């Protein structure tokens with residue numbers, strides 16, 4: 001008899017906790033966003049450009065491999081299907097449209113969440129447990145301005161750029177598979193690819209990348225600030241930041257596609 | 263200057279501070295001692311509202327700080343310099359940049375002036391050679407001293423020291439003690455020092471408070487403190503070979 005009431009209460013308190021945390025994260029995001037006007041002040045800019053560099057360079061190798069193979073898999077998968085109808089030439093558009101609209105921002109988002117997002121959560125988490133955040137607060141240095149804002153700007157700028165890079169490589173990967181496995185010449189592939197992909201696809205994809213950049217920074221920084229219990233806590237925060245980012249990216253990616261295409 | 267009024271704080275199911283009241287007057291060097299886990303760091307954190315009490319008031323300069331808004335809180339915090347137990351330096355900045363941080367954030371000084379002030383503080387703390395190193399490349403004691411340089415760079419009225427000399431060699435420890443004494447004598451700075459080291463507590467403190475199991479078991483001048491009747495205080499004194507015979511002779515000096 002006691003058990004259901006107990007779990008209901010626990011569920012209730014977990015929902016409340018979730019709402020509380022989300023509110024907290026939103027407040028942090030809004031405050032950091034309001035500080036974006038200082039981004040070009042000398043010191044903020046140093047930090048921001050360093051974060052941009054880290055974001056852009058750190059994951060470039062992984063992104064390159066993942067993008068190429070994503071395009072290759074897409075081409076092979078759809079190509080084999082299309083060949084049954086003798087329509088292989090359409091892999092160009094199949095790959096380019098799904099890369100630009102869906103897979104480009106999605107793959108980039110996952111990689112950045114796993115590499116840069118986790119690093120942000122670990123760094124801010126470590127700072128939280130070693131009292132560095134407390135020290136900033138005592139010095140009246142707002143961590144949302146000092147730490148969150150530069151990372152937010154860096155990710156929001158770099159995510160679309162990296163997504164374009166992912167798109168280009170993915171489409172190239174598709175062309176390689178088309179030429180070597182499916183007998184579609186690069187010329188024909190490219191013609192087809194450019195013919196069907198619209199500007200709208202590009203804008204929607206970049207909009208997703210922009211949103212994912214916000215999501216990754218917000219989740220990672222928030223998890224960092226919520227860290228408790230020393231090194232173990234930092235591990236937990238890092239893992240949670242990656243998982244939560246993945247989930248939010250999936251759901252929001254779907255919702256944005258629905259919003260613009262249904 | 264800082265007054266605790268019936269502060270109670272429960273952390274993780276344990277009553278860390280149990281209805282505590284005391285006052286730190288201006289210009290005083292107030293020392294807090296106690297066993298590990300007695301709540302000394304928690305007490306310091308209440309003074310700058312890094313922690314809020316479950317009940318009671320913390321009053322700084324006549325102003326209760328528990329419910330003030332953000333700007334007012336910032337104003338209160340500018341009165342303080344804080345040395346954290348873990349030094350709390352930013353790992354990706356050099357020693358110089360760490361010490362310069364409050365100046366860069368809150369003043370309009372040019373780099374030359376900042377460099378001069380930073381160098382001066384580093385020299386004071388015997389850190390002149392460490393300016394370009396990163397915190398991770400420093401020993402714990404050196405990190406502490408960098409934390410101290412950062413705490414005093416803005417010339418605060420009150421400095422909170424959480425174990426300023428733990429992990430330091432005896433010579434450097436005495437140097438830090440002298441620094442605390444000098445800041446009081448020359449600049450009239452109020453200090454609150456948390457320490458395990460009774461020798462330094464007795465030599466720098468104008469008042470010593472001992473915390474034990476959430477309560478204040480003693481709050482007295484050094485002379486009164488070594489004559490305390492309280493059993494906890496007595497055993498604490500004996501553990502560090504301090505007897506009330508001489509001015510505070512150590513057991514070792516009888517050898």
Ligand SMILES: Nc1ncnc2c1ncn2[C@@H]1O[C@H](COP(=O)(O)OP(=O)(O)OP(=O)(O)O)[C@@H](O)[C@H]1O
Pocket residue numbers: 273274276278296297298299300301302303304305347
């Ligand atoms: N954020 C926290 N959450 C839960 N418990 C805490 C927290 N901070 C401190 N405590 C607990 O409060 C008690 C007092 O901690 P505090 O850090 O004040 O001890 P201390 O007197 O400074 O000890 P030490 O000399 O080892 O630094 C300890 O039992 C500690 O576990």
Ligand SMILES: [Mg+2]
Pocket residue numbers: 302303304347424
């Ligand atoms: Mg402590």
